[in-house]
Each structure stands twice: as C-alpha cells, then as structure tokens.
Amino acid sequence: MTDYNQISDEAFRTTVRTFFEQNYPAHLRFTARRLRWEEIKGWYLTLSGKGWIAPNWPREHGGMGLSPQKMIIYFEEIERWGIARAPDHGIVQVGPILIKFGSDAQKREYLPRILAGEYIFCQGYSEPNAGSDLASLRTEAVRDGGHFVINGQKIWTTLAQESTHMYILVRTDKQAKKQEGISFMLLDMKTPGVTVRPIRNLAGHEEFCEVFLENVRVPAQNLVGELNRGWTIAKALLSYERINIGSPRRPQYALKRLALLARSKGLFDDPGFVDKFTQLQLDMADLASIYARYVEVVKRGEALGQDVSLLKIWAMETWQRLSELLLETAQEYGCVTGEIDFDGVKVDVLSPFYYSRPATIYGGSSEIQRNILAKYVLNLPS
C-alpha cells in the first residue's frame, strides 16, 4: 500500500481532491442532517475499497497511516467538497482505542470488519442522568462467569437503530469514586435484552435513540483494557472531538447560504444588513484563523491543551448567530419549513437554525466548555 506521507503535500491534496470530486455522489454534498447508513453506505464502501476509509489508522492495521500534516489535508478536502459524515465511530473512536488498549483477539476480530463496513458502531456514553456529568453514569455491568451482565439505559445514542455494535461505558465498581469504577466494553446490538427506541428531533429526523439494556450478557473478552479503567480510555480521544467540532465548515456553509439569500434580495445595498453580515463574516474569518493555529499544533503532532475548548464555543455560537440572521433575513419565510425559492436561489432557512441548536449541547455543552476554560486555563477557584 502507498505510503502517502512520502509524497508532497500538494500532490497528496490533488490526489485526494480528484478522487473525492470524481467519486462522491453530488446529491449528498453539504447536507445538514446526518445521513442514514442506506444513503452513505455506497460512499463508505468506495472509500473502504480504495483503502482510504481510515486515514488515522496505522498502515499495518489497514489504515492510511497519515501524518498529522497529511491528515489535516485529507479532512480539509473532505470539508471543502462537503462530504457528509458517515457512521465513523468505528473509524474515529473504536479503531484507535483498540489499537492502543485492545487485545490481539479484539484487533483481529473488529478492525477488519470496521474497515469493511460490516460493523457499525454507536457510542454508549450518555445516560438520562449523566449528560454533561458523564462520570455519574449508572448503567451497571456485573460479572457472571464468562460474561458481564449489563443493566441500565443509554440515551442520545446517535443512529443506534442502524448500528451493529456499541462501545459502552458501564459501571463495574459501585463503591469507587465517580470517575473510577467505570469500564469500557464492546457490545453486539443483536444481543438479547437490547432495545432501541429512536427519538425524533426538532428538525423532524430520527438521529438519536434511547437504548435500554436488560440483562444483556456480554462475553468477558469484550472488555477493552483493564477493568475499571474505562474513563481513561474514553477521555483519551475527547480533545480530538473538540478540534473537529470547532471546524469552520458548517458556519462557513451557512454564511454562504446567507450571502446567496441576501444577494437575491438585494441586501448588499442595505448598509444595515451589511453591518450585521460583515460582523459575522469577520467572526468567521477569525474563527478560521484560530482554527488554523490549532491545526498547526495537530500537524506538529503536539497535544492540544484544554484551551481548545474555546474553538467549539466560538465555532458553534457563531454558527448559531449566523442561523439567527438567516431567519431574520428570510423575514416572513423565517418560519417556513423546507427549501424556499428566493428568485431562483433555493435555501433551506430553518435547517441551519435547527442543527446549530444541539451544537452547543452535545460533545460537551458550551457551559461545560466554559467551566473547563475557567478551571484549567484561567485557573479560577471552584
């Protein structure tokens, strides 16, 4: 397999871009909602066939083994072309975790099947009473011979209804302090006792689910890493999520839709509108500048500090402000569902508004991110 790190950045970018442009289905570009497996499966398998589904995995495990520098280019091109997010928990989370913490048997079983799109993972972290406060989760796993027996409930599990597996945090020691006594396991969704109930969201789609676990028997070999060390395993990847979710892509796209709408309404001749637009344009430009700084850190292969939390706050809150100006600019259409034709320009006005709402809730709410910055960056007392 090609070692892409040996070729120049520009050549790599061209290669990737060309492949994406030629192979990604045009009608799936820049979608606001999460695509279903039925819709995105073809693309997943195309990437998989090309050996490009796991840019972040080492080559010996079937990944592209990209350097941080090359990985950034890869994701820049993904974003540039508006390629939708496939069910990528297996690639982004489970793979790297197994490679670092998993047994050989686990690696042999799971890694190839994730690459092949046979195993689709969902994340079993959140619970009804452990949202922002993940450490207080209650779903329990009790050892019974060669199995763990899991009882409890997970919630906000994205696309659980079409996942084959779940990576799950469970409490294995009730006496231990909150963050301790938690273990990390892999769970086949077809195991008896697993019930999935999709939850409709404000945008009208069923993207997340409740998952009820009733005497679910998981083979003991599905424990990843040591017993009661699940918190450490789960935390290892959270800072990646924070730079990823701080990407300017979605707000940038909303800004362009706003610009199109404004042009069709002749609003660039209205200094009142232009003042508001320019403010957001600069908020976006400065987001891109600060994002680029963090990308440089990743490219250099350095660890991200807790200060990266600011990226998610600023990106997602800018996205929200943009989506609110989009509603305002649409005037009476600011409450009409679906694509609206503004003199030939079709804009779905409500979609960015809806989808930017949970952006400040999931993946560590804005409140949690501000708490992190206050505590670990400003060192304020608690």
Added chain:
Amino acid sequence: MTDYNQISDEAFRTTVRTFFEQNYPAHLRFTARRLRWEEIKGWYLTLSGKGWIAPNWPREHGGMGLSPQKMIIYFEEIERWGIARAPDHGIVQVGPILIKFGSDAQKREYLPRILAGEYIFCQGYSEPNAGSDLASLRTEAVRDGGHFVINGQKIWTTLAQESTHMYILVRTDKQAKKQEGISFMLLDMKTPGVTVRPIRNLAGHEEFCEVFLENVRVPAQNLVGELNRGWTIAKALLSYERINIGSPRRPQYALKRLALLARSKGLFDDPGFVDKFTQLQLDMADLASIYARYVEVVKRGEALGQDVSLLKIWAMETWQRLSELLLETAQEYGCVTGEIDFDGVKVDVLSPFYYSRPATIYGGSSEIQRNILAKYVLNLPS
C-alpha cells in the same frame, strides 16, 4: 403651609414646573458629574426657603408631605428640567429614618438643620471588604460610658469631604451572625479621629472618599433605634433606591445627545446607524414603559417587590450600551476628553461613558441584582 395633595395633579405639575424653570440655574442643567456643595448650595437653599426641599417628609416635620402620586410628579419635573442631584442623603435617607426610628431629641436636633442645609449627610455603609457583601462590615463601635468608640474604615463615601455628618453602620456585637450585631448611628464629621481622603475617579473628579475612623467618640444618644438593629433600619429604604436608580432620565439624556451628534453627522441617512439607534430607542421606550408600571405601584402606595431589581439592571445597562454607541459614533473623537464641537453641536462624548460605568457597580451591582432576582423572584436554589 400648603397641602399640595389637595390641588389637582395638573395644577401641581404646572406650579412645580414653573418654579423650577424660573429658579434653577440654567448652567447646571443636565450635568453628568455630581455637583459640589459650593455649586448646588444656592439651589438647595432656594428649595429650602420655598419649603420644597423635602417632598417626602410629613408636613409636621417641615416636608411637603406629598402623596406618592404627587411625589412622582415632583420627581418627573425634576428630571424633565435636568435638575442636578444635591447632597440629598439627609432628605432621602436620614430624615425618613429618624422620623420612623429616631428619638424625639434626635428629630428636634437633626430635622430642621437638614432642611436648612446646615447638616449635610454622607453615607457610611461600604467598607474595603464589604462592598457587595455589606453584611460583612468590620468597623466596630465599643460602648465606653456615655459614648461609643468607633474604629475602622469606610470607603466609596460620596462627597464625604464636604459633609458635616455621616450616618454610619457599625458592628456593635462581634459574636452575632453577619446581618445581626450591626447598629445605625449618626456621626459628626468634625469629631477627632475622623480623617477623610478623597479618591479621584476615572472621570477625573473627586466624588467619593475613604473615611478613616480612629477612636472616634460618638455620644450614645447618636444611636438610632435599638442597638444591633441597624441592618433593619438600613434595609428599609433600599427598594426606593432601586426604583430611583432605574429612572430613564440619564439614558434618555444620553440618547438625545447621541441623536444630536448623529444628526450633525448626517447619520440618520445611514440605515446601519439607524438600525443600532432604533434598537436603543426601543430599549429606552420599553424601559420607560416598565418604569411607569413601577411608578404606578409607588403611586398606589404599595410596597415594591424584589422584582424591581430588573429596573436598575435594564436602565443602567441600556445607559452603558448607549454610551458605547456614542463613542463609536464619535469615531476618532471617541477618545477625546471634554466637549467636542460637531458642526455647532457640543457633545461631551466621554462623560456618559465614564459615568455609566459605576452605575452597574454602586447601589447593588448588576451581579447582586441578578442574584436577588434568581433567588427571590425565580426562586432558584442556591
């Protein structure tokens, strides 16, 4: 003496307005800074001579004895004509407190001299470590025969340098809980051991002072009300302060200055400016509406609830936003001190900016007001 409550509202308004217009010195209208006693003394004595210096006191004590309804009219006319605040602590605070809690001897000594402008009171509440948290004050008064001996320090004492007396909160029982063990006393500023140090503020004026109290001997008969009940006495008038400080007068004046400046720069043809201006114009209009609701409560003679805190927050924060737009609109002049001539319109751009700063700090900071609303109005847990 006239019973003004017997005449019609309109006749009363005309009487008051005419007197103000004919007698108040034109050059003292709408001043941003607090005037010094030297400047405002003449007006104080004019009002005093007319019998109008204490609209809030009962007629038997030399006040006007106005009904709430008439009092509102009186203050509306004060505000309408831009009449400056004289050193009014004696009138607003000390008088009503003595009338309610004072001994006959205290009433005889102090009330006539306050009316005559012989006794000028300042307020000795705040201390270096008791700002927002007034209950933790440390200045101590120890009984010694017929005297209390006071030791401690007061700060942010407005115009202490030209006051003849201070009404002061002192700790008289160190064992008691925070709000308890505090007493209310009257102190002659000429008493040995009192040292006043004026503090220059950001606007360059010396409006507040530190007052050092070193073995200051106060006659025991200067204790007002019961020993250790000072907190109750001091609290009795705080809600009046909150409606008074929530008056739309100062932001309204700033809005007019902004309008003048904008007109001289032709900005009412700029929709970008007009958008910002209108937003503030409506913030002001809605402030006036909600202020009017509270005025109605006062007119009906009812007690104000804790919700009145919102008035100060909204009034003062609107004033600040206005003062910030004034700076922005002045462009390069937004950092130039003193009156600036904009094509014949003279505007002191920085003055509202400076004076609106402490407006969210003194008299219960915006943070404290929000805490009050959260606790007593929304009933949120602490």
Added chain:
Amino acid sequence: MSSDHHSLLRDSVADFVARGTDIARVRKLRGTPAEYDRAVWRKMAELGWLGVLIPEQYGGLGLGLAEAAIVAEGLARALVPEPLTAATVLAGGVLAGGDNETLKNELLPRLAAGEVLPALAWQENAGALDVTAISTQALPFEGGFRLNGEKRFIAGAAGADGYIVSANTPQGMVLFWLARHTPGVDLKLEPLADGRHFGVLRLSDATVTAENQVAGAATARGALEKALDHAAVIAGAELCGVMGRALDMSVDYMKTRVQFGKPIGSFQGLQHRAVDLYIQKQLSAAVLEEALQALDQHPDATARAAYASRVKARCSDAGLRITREAIQIHGAIGFTDEYDAGLYLKRAMVLAAWLGNAQQHRRRYARLVPPEFE
C-alpha cells in the same frame, strides 16, 4: 372592563386550557390539512371568545384589545393551534372596519358563532408591511370584478371558509370576500415550523360580485392597516404566552435537573441567564400592557402603528430568545420532538415571522417616530 373582570377572564381561559386542550392534541393536529378542531372552535365561540372584538350589534361582545389579548395569551401558553388571531382580530377586524353593512350582518355573527372562518389575504411579498404594495388586479367585469394575482403568508388559510382579498381597481385598492371554492381561486399550503401552514392563494380570473366588496377604495386601506396593527399587538400577546410558559418550564427544569450533585439552577451562570430572560419577558409584558391601554383609547394611526411595532419588535425578539434558550437550558432533551420545549420555540418562530419580524418592525418604527433631540 375592570381589572377584576380581567382576572375572571384570565381564569376562564386557564380553565378552558386545563380542561379543553392539551399538548397531545396540539401534536396530533400538526401537519394535518385542517390544523384546527371544529369542536374546540365552537367551544371557543360558546365562550364568546371569537366575538370579543366584534361589536354587540353583530353578535359579538364588543370588548377591547385588552380582553382579546388576555384570551390570546392564555391560549398561546397552551399552544392552542386554532387561528384565533388570524380569523378574529385580523380577518374579523378588516370585515368590521369595512363599509359593507350587508356583508357585516351576514358574516360577523357567523364568525362570532364559529360558523364561518375567514382568512385575510393581503400580503404578496416577504418583507412588505405596506398594505398598498400589491399587484393583484381586480378588473370590472359584468357588474362584478375579475381577480388576478398571488397572495402569500396567509395565516389560518388551511381551514378557512373564505378569504378577504385586497386588489387594485381603477378607483384604488379595495377588499373582497371570496368563498373558499370560488372558481379561479387556488390555495396551496406551505408548511410552517409549528405544524401549521401559510396559505398561498393564486387568483386566476376569479370572479366576485360587487355585493362581496368588503371595503371600497375610501375605507379599504384604513381598515387593513388598523386590523394589521391590532393583530401585531395580539400576536405580541400570544408571544408573551409562549415565552411565559417556556420560561416557567425552564426555571422548573433548573430546579429539578441534577448534574454534578446539584440542581443546575444553583449554578450562577445559568441563574444569571435565566434572569436575563425574565427581564425580557417583563419588558415584553410592560410594552404590551402600555400598548393595549393606549390602543383602546383609539389614538391616531401613527401612534397606533408605533405601538404595534414596539410590541411586535420586543415580543418577537424576546419570544425567540427565551424559547431558544429554553432548548439550551434543557440540554439534549430540549432538542427532542417529544419534549414540549421545542414546540414553544417553533410557535415563537411562527409568531415572530408572521406580520413582520422584529427587524422589520424596528425599521417601521424608525420611519414612524423621529428621534428626540431635546
């Protein structure tokens, strides 16, 4: 009416809401073509609410906007989907303000009785609050008129029995009453965030007799403008209901939801945010109250329009902000369709956009009210 009567009316609306409607019914009606429930509508008629603003001579109660606002706010707290404001304040107001006595005698009592549900079709372009900015034409034709044009953003159109349509004639703009199934009248529905619809009415050579002229050129504009101002104020009252309930829900949630071992309502950051929402709610209530008092004194058209714009601007912004923040305060559950917070947000979105959003009304206000300089 005295404030005691207002309290009674408020209680009776709350009682109706408690017994006669619930959020389950609201959910069920979402996206259905009728989007309202004839039985509930008739019940409201029996209570007199459809005729609050209709003069007694036409079978109404002949009360004022203050009473209309109490009913609208109370029903909006429960997200009642029936098009009360659109049918009674807006369409009913235009009818009552027209100059066709026969038509008033025919339609207003039936509106008050819940037998006829009219919708007003005046607007053609987004952003246009000027009632004369239309291009629908009414050409004289065999003693009546032939209408051509397209009307948009028609609230309450889905279940309406007829439309009041504005159109230009050689004499000026006039208003007509068109029954639902008039040939040449084509209604399309655009789905709204809250599950209701805006109607889009296409008129292709639709004919109407002179008897169905609601208002001639001398009265049409005035009647329209007045009804639109009144409807904007009552939409503000609905927004007050929506934001009031959304804030109550959020504050209640803050008291019970525990994270990190404490109710989230004990965290000062969230407390201060809730306080800022409360301030917006109180400002909305204050400007609404002042406007209602002023409007029931029949001020001139400019003063009336200025009040309407103040109410619509403040209540739209506050309504959107409070319901948006309600989602954030509730966290993930707030983003689900099955939790009610989202329904409040969506209703606020519709009420904020309908009849002109906050920005449109601020701009109108700026045109109406010159700044003060002294």
Added chain:
Amino acid sequence: MSSDHHSLLRDSVADFVARGTDIARVRKLRGTPAEYDRAVWRKMAELGWLGVLIPEQYGGLGLGLAEAAIVAEGLARALVPEPLTAATVLAGGVLAGGDNETLKNELLPRLAAGEVLPALAWQENAGALDVTAISTQALPFEGGFRLNGEKRFIAGAAGADGYIVSANTPQGMVLFWLARHTPGVDLKLEPLADGRHFGVLRLSDATVTAENQVAGAATARGALEKALDHAAVIAGAELCGVMGRALDMSVDYMKTRVQFGKPIGSFQGLQHRAVDLYIQKQLSAAVLEEALQALDQHPDATARAAYASRVKARCSDAGLRITREAIQIHGAIGFTDEYDAGLYLKRAMVLAAWLGNAQQHRRRYARLVPPEFE
C-alpha cells in the same frame, strides 16, 4: 526571524518594562505637554526598537512587522506612553516609503537613533480612512510650496520635532516634511482619555522647499496607505498587550477578592464572563498572528488592507470590551483613578479610536472583500 529569536525579543521587552518603566511614570507623564520621556526614548533607540522596521542601509534593523508587533505589544502591556507606533511605524513607514533619498538618508538614521521624532499629519475629518479625502492645498511658490489647511488626530504630535503633511498639488497629492517651528505651522493639542494628546495642525501659508518633499504624486498615496495599514496592525498588537494585561489583572483579582465568604472567581457567572473575555483575547491574538505572517510576505494592497481592517476591528472591540469589563469585575475600586484598571481602559479607548475604530474598519472590510457565495 525564527520563533526562538522572537522569544528572545519578547523577553528583552519584558525585561525593559520590568526595569525601565512603571505605571507611576505613566501617571506622571499624563497631561504633560511632552507626554514622553527623552531618556526612555533614547534607551529604546539603543535597544534598536525605534529602527525595527527601518532598512539597515538607513541605520535600522530591517526587520519585519512581526518583530515590531512584539515590541509594541510588550510595551503596551506596561502602558508605555512613548509614541512608538506613531513615530516609527506610521511616520517612519511613510518616510521609508517615500521617494526622497536625501531626506531618507537624513531623517531615518536619526529616527532610529532617537534624535528626531516625526509625526504624520494626514487626516482632516473624523471617520475618513481614505487618504485622498483631504483639502489641504500646496501651491507652488518660489521653487517650493505654500501650504494651507488643517490636520487632525495626529498621534505623537505633542513631542514631535516635525510633521509629515499630505497636501494636494496640481500634480496630485504629495507629502512634505515640515520642521516643528516652521512659520505658519500652528499646533494645538486635544487631550485624550489616556493623558496623551491628538495634535491639530493648522497650516497658514506655511512654506516648504521642494527638497522637503517626502514623496511625489506617484508614490505619496501608496506610501501613506501602506504605512497606515501597518500602523493599524501594530495598534492591534498594542491593544493585545493592553487587553492581555487587563485580563490578567482581572483574573488575579477574581482569585483574591473575597465576598460572601468566597473568592469572587468561584462564582460561575463571573467565571463564564471571564472566559468570554479570554476567547476575545485569543481571537485577537490569532488574527494578529495571521496578519503579521501574511503582511511580511508583501501581499497586494487589497489583501493588506483587508488584514489591517480585520486586526483593527477585532482588537479594538476586544480591547474595549475586556478593559470595560475589567472595571466591572473590579467593582468600585476599578472606577478609581488610582487603581490601574482604568488606565488600561483609557489606553484601549485611544487605541480603538485612533486610525479608525472597529465599525469604520468593518465597513472598510466590507468594501474590500466581497462575500463568498459558493
């Protein structure tokens, strides 16, 4: 320069600040006519800082904007009042960008050495960022020119030894060097919030020889625009220094000030506000860093201007907001003149207004950079 060299430079500025200046000196200089200290100025010259941007051939260090920014930010953290940006980046930049080699050889080495302090007098009207929007006239006269006009908002004018003045000639706009005491040159000072002054220069038949023409019509405009963009960026760096120190002070105060039995920094409401200020500071630093990198690659005039406006807009807003909030966080003591927080606010006010405030630069940016649609 490498990032190691940048660290060394940053340390040397910090060291100078620690030993060579303090806030007491800043206070003492407020409102004085000189508003700077010749001894300190010469010390800066010895350290090479006055010549950072001056090419080596003219006795400077020939470094880039990145280095100028490090010096400016470090000095601004200590509120150093000496007019470094005005004299070296703005006036020095215009001189260096001019076409008069003799004058460059005469003035630039003396500027770098701290012997001549020039001030740039270009602007005439508030709000005008267009360098050609002037009405000062230079009429040819006996082999030189006779100047009439009025210039405003001249930073560093109080202690300047001469002025670079823009004026229109029949050939177009040109720049002249006028020594301080030239007859017909009258300087008035307008007091600024931070104790410094803007100069107002009145030119009444002031004569200047052709030898003192800094730049002719072909180069004047370009030299002015470039120097102004660079100065806007370096003013942004100063604002970063000011806001950085003001935020540090505020956070430190939050850790130590106790109210209600706890440090006020433990209250979540205040914590989240401090975090929002921190985010603004980091955004300012990011756009400044990107602009410095880009500008040292000599982009075209439009790209340069766009970067300058981005920096000036973000840093002005963030600087004002952080220093305003610093007052609020400190409470009553923050409003006293004797506490330093107010000095930071006042310096931010001056830096934000000078060379165009955030709003002016956002509008300029909108003219420079069209929106993206795809």
